[in-house]
Amino acid sequence: DGGITQSPKYLFRKEGQNVTLSCEQNLNHDAMYWYRQDPGQGLRLIYYSQIVNDFQKGDIAEGYSVSREKKESFPLTVTSAQKNPTAFYLCASSVDRGNTEAFFGQGTRLTVV
Amino acid sequence: DQQVKQNSPSLSVQEGRISILNCDYTNSMFDYFLWYKKYPAEGPTFLISISSIKDKNEDGRFTVFLNKSAKHLSLHIVPSQPGDSAVYFCAARNDYKLSFGAGTTVTVRA
Numbered sequence: 001d002g003g004i005t006q007s008p009k010y011l012f013r014k015e016g017q018n019v020t021l022s023c024e025q026n027l028n029h030d031a032m033y034w035y036r037q038d039p040g041q042g043l044r045l046i047y048y049s050q051i052v053n054d055f056q057k058g059d060i061a062e063g064y065s066v067s068r069e070k071k072e073s074f075p076l077t078v079t080s081a082q083k084n085p086t087a088f089y090l091c092a093s094s095v096d097r098g099n100t101e102a103f104f105g106q107g108t109r110l111t112v113v
Numbered sequence: 114d115q116q117v118k119q120n121s122p123s124l125s126v127q128e129g130r131i132s133i134l135n136c137d138y139t140n141s142m143f144d145y146f147l148w149y150k151k152y153p154a155e156g157p158t159f160l161i162s163i164s165s166i167k168d169k170n171e172d173g174r175f176t177v178f179l180n181k182s183a184k185h186l187s188l189h190i191v192p193s194q195p196g197d198s199a200v201y202f203c204a205a206r207n208d209y210k211l212s213f214g215a216g217t218t219v220t221v222r223a
Contacts, residue, residue: 004156031209042117042202042213043157050209058210090156100145102211104156 003027006091006105013078013085013112021076021108023091029103030096032074036060037088037107046089049074050096078110086112116140117205119214127222132190134217136203139184143205143212148177148188151200151216160201161188193221 004025013019025032031050035043045058049068063082068074074093078085088109092102118137126132134148144165149157163170163177163186170177176189190197198221203214 006156009154035213040122040215042115042119042215043204043211044213045210048209092156100162100206101147101159104149104158106156107154109154 004091004093004103004105006089006108008108009106011108011110013110015112016080018077018079019110021078021089021091021110023074023076023105025072025074025091025093025103025105027093027103028071029093030071031094032068033092033094033102034058034064034066034074034076035090035092037090043090046076085110115212115215116143117203117212117214119201119203119217121217122215123218123220125220125222126193128195129192132188132193132197132219132221134188134190134201134203134219136186136188136214137184138186138205138212140205140207140212141184142207145206146177146179146186147204147206147211148175149202149204149213151202157202190219193219195221195223197221 007022033048034046047066049055065077091105094102147162148160150160151157161175179186200216202216204211
C-alpha cells in the first residue's frame with residue numbers, strides 16, 4: 001500500500017530542545033517537501049529535496065534542518081533556534097520537481113511546552 | 114506576501130446545492146493550479162487541477178474554472194454532499210514550488 005508516513009502524529013518538546021520529525025514514502029518519488037501550517041494561514045514551504053543528497057531552503061527555513069540520505073526518507077529537525085515551533089507539520093512528495101500532484105502525509109502536530 | 118488568497122474563510126451550503134469556492138492570485142508566472150481537500154488532523158489530498166492554458170477542467174462533481182485575466186480561479190462542487198465538509202486549499206505552482214491559500218472551511222448542512 002503506497003503512501004507517505006509521518007511519525008509521530010503528536011509530539012511535545014521542551015523549549016531549547018531539538019526534535020526530529022520523520023517522513024517516509026514508498027511511492028518511489030524523487031521530490032520531497034516539508035510544509036508548516038499555522039491557524040488561518042496556508043501551507044508554507046520549509047525545505048524541499050529534488051534528489052538524494054540534495055535539498056534546498058524554502059520560504060521559512062530558519063531554525064530547521066533536513067537530510068536526504070535515502071530516496072524514501074526526508075527527516076526534518078526543528079532546532080532550538082526556531083522561535084515559534086508549535087505548528088502542524090506536513091511532509092509531501094511528488095514524482096519530480098514538476099510537482100503537479102503532491103501527495104501529503106497525515107502530519108505531525110508539534111507543541112512546545 | 115501572500116501570492117494566493119482565499120478571501121472566504123468559511124462557506125456553509127445545503128446538501129444538494131452548489132458550493133463555489135474562490136481563489137485569487139497575484140503572480141502571473143503561476144502555470145498550474147490545484148485544489149486540495151483536508152480533513153481535521155489529516156494531510157491534504159489532491160482534488161483537481163488545471164493548467165494555465167485551459168479555462169475549465171471537470172472531474173465528476175468537481176469543476177475548476179480559471180480566469181487568467183482576472184487572476185482568479187474557482188472550484189464548483191455540484192451537488193454538495195455531507196462528505197464534502199472539509200477545508201479546501203487552493204494552490205498555484207511556479208517552477209518547483211507550490212504556494213497555498215489559507216483555506217476555506219466548507220460545511221454541508223443536511
